[in-house]
Structure formats: structure tokens, C-alpha cells
Amino acid sequence: MDKQILLYSAGLDSFPAWHYLGKPPAMYFDIRHHFREQELECVRELAERCGIDLTVSTALDLSSWDTRPLIPFRNIYFAMLASNDGADTIWCVGVKGDHTRDKSPEAFARMSEVLSEFAGRPIKVDSPFWAMTKTDVVRWYIEAGLPLRDLLDTFSCMEPGGRRVHCGRCSSCLRRWIALANNQLVGEFAANPWEWDRVQSYYRDAMRDGTYPEHRAEEFFAALETVGAPL
Ligand SMILES: [Zn+2]
Structure with missing residues (x-):
């Protein structure tokens, strides 16, 4: 059966995505970046409150590459690690208009191709929200009648x-x-x-x-x- 993993950071995109995708297993990568402490606290708290099947991976310490505000190409490492964990579908949440080098429909298509080739099985990296802006994602969440407190507690x-x-x-x-x-x-x-x-x-x-x-x-x-x- 297709194993799905949601790359999860308790953010305003990945938390609604967990609901949107029907509550798949979630994975957070603690790569020792400068805002990990606050992020991890929210990740754990929301997971516990909502019953998210969460894995916190410490497989990678990228602290020496922590060029603020973000570690470059981090989504490639995450996709690689999730595929190594057996994921066939890796949900990495981007929204309409995201255009960073490692987060776009084109970038994910290329990652899927390379990972599938290297692993010798079909692996897909994708986002459920390419057709929705962040505003649309929040609107979807509200209209679905999901708890606003959880949404405002995202980080x-x-x-x-x-x-x-x-x-x-x-x-x-x-x-x-x-x-x-x-x-x-x-x-x-x-x-x-x-x-x-x-x-x-x-x-x-x-x-x-x-x-x-x-x-x-x-x-x-x-x-x-x-x-x-x-x-
Ligand atoms: Zn800020």
C-alpha cells in the first residue's frame, strides 16, 4: 500500500494540510536550526492535542549551515530522508505562488524523478495546495468547521x-x-x-x-x- 508522509512543522500550511489530506502520518525534521525550540514546542503540542501520528527525526544536524532565515534546499534533504523512511508519497506543503528553488511544482517533479530513480520504486513529492493561496488554505480550514484555536496556535x-x-x-x-x-x-x-x-x-x-x-x-x-x- 502507498505509504504517505506529511512533512510537518505546525505551520499555517502544514497543519491545515494534515486535516485536508485525511490525517496522514507526519514527520518533523529537527535539523537544529535557530528557531527549532519554539517550532518543536508547537509541533509536539498540536500533535498531542489533535492526535497527530508524529515522528520527530534528528537524523540531520544542519546547524552549521543555518544561514538565516532558512537553510538552503532543506526540502530536498527532507524528501530524501522521508523516502528513506519508506514513504511513497511525500507531502511537502507549498501553496500557490511559492517560488523558492526547492519548493515549486517543477522542483517537486524533479525531486520525484530523482528519488524514484535512485530508490528503484515510484516516489512522489507533492503539495495538496498548489492551486490555493495561504489565504485560501485558511479559508478552507474555517469553512471545514475545524477548531480556530488550533489554527491560531500554529507557528x-x-x-x-x-x-x-x-x-x-x-x-x-x-x-x-x-x-x-x-x-x-x-x-x-x-x-x-x-x-x-x-x-x-x-x-x-x-x-x-x-x-x-x-x-x-x-x-x-x-x-x-x-x-x-x-x-
Ligand atoms: Zn516572525
């Missing part, structure tokens, strides 16, 4: 200030705030994400000049409107 910050404290000053917090604000949800942040310097100094222009896909720009400006921030 998505790359520079946390302490126990479950979202900094409001990193790209991950900004995306989290946009997805919540556009669904009329209020998340907690140490500082208001819409007042982050980079919103005005970088994102406002980048969202207009085509650096980001059109739907990302629409959701960015719609969220700013909800708080009356300058557009």
Missing part, C-alpha cells in the same frame, strides 16, 4: 522572540498576518506586521512591479486595507 515565524511569540518582523510573519487578516482573524504578533519597515520600503513596490505573482499582491493590499495602512 510560522523565523525570528521568534520566545515561547510562541511571532515577531511580526519577518517575511513568514507577514504572510501569516495577510492570510489571517483576509479571513477576518486576528493573530498575535509582538509588533504589527503591517508596520514593519520592509512593508513600505520593499514590499509595497515589489508587489506592484511584478516581483510577486498578482494574487500575492492582491492579498497583500487587501490585508493592508483591513487595518487602514497606507497602500
Whole structure:
């Protein structure tokens, strides 16, 4: 039978994905990155509360490569380790418009090809959310009637200030705030994400000049409107 593994980090994408995919076994990779402590706490707590079949893997220590904010190509290592653990389908959650080198439909197709060839069996790396934005994912979760408290207890910050404290000053917090604000949800942040310097100094222009896909720009400006921030 097809063995599925969800790469899980208790984030605003991977937690709804666990529900969306019918609660598959989940795997968290503790690669000793700088925000592991806060992330791992949420990973364990939500898993316990929701009954997630969770494995925490310490197979890889990439702390010496922890170039902030993220370790490059980490999804390739995760997919490789999950396939080594016997997964036939590896769910690595990307959303519509994700365009990092190791997280896109094209990147996952290439990973699937290479892993299948090396393992000598069909292995698929995929995301259930390629057609949905982060805002759509949150909307799906709400409309499915799932507990809002769990959703708000997810963790998505790359520079946390302490126990479950979202900094409001990193790209991950900004995306989290946009997805919540556009669904009329209020998340907690140490500082208001819409007042982050980079919103005005970088994102406002980048969202207009085509650096980001059109739907990302629409959701960015719609969220700013909800708080009356300058557009
Ligand atoms: Zn943050």
C-alpha cells in the first residue's frame, strides 16, 4: 500500500494540510536550526492535542549551515530522508505562488524523478495546495468547521522572540498576518506586521512591479486595507 508522509512543522500550511489530506502520518525534521525550540514546542503540542501520528527525526544536524532565515534546499534533504523512511508519497506543503528553488511544482517533479530513480520504486513529492493561496488554505480550514484555536496556535515565524511569540518582523510573519487578516482573524504578533519597515520600503513596490505573482499582491493590499495602512 502507498505509504504517505506529511512533512510537518505546525505551520499555517502544514497543519491545515494534515486535516485536508485525511490525517496522514507526519514527520518533523529537527535539523537544529535557530528557531527549532519554539517550532518543536508547537509541533509536539498540536500533535498531542489533535492526535497527530508524529515522528520527530534528528537524523540531520544542519546547524552549521543555518544561514538565516532558512537553510538552503532543506526540502530536498527532507524528501530524501522521508523516502528513506519508506514513504511513497511525500507531502511537502507549498501553496500557490511559492517560488523558492526547492519548493515549486517543477522542483517537486524533479525531486520525484530523482528519488524514484535512485530508490528503484515510484516516489512522489507533492503539495495538496498548489492551486490555493495561504489565504485560501485558511479559508478552507474555517469553512471545514475545524477548531480556530488550533489554527491560531500554529507557528510560522523565523525570528521568534520566545515561547510562541511571532515577531511580526519577518517575511513568514507577514504572510501569516495577510492570510489571517483576509479571513477576518486576528493573530498575535509582538509588533504589527503591517508596520514593519520592509512593508513600505520593499514590499509595497515589489508587489506592484511584478516581483510577486498578482494574487500575492492582491492579498497583500487587501490585508493592508483591513487595518487602514497606507497602500
Ligand atoms: Zn516572525
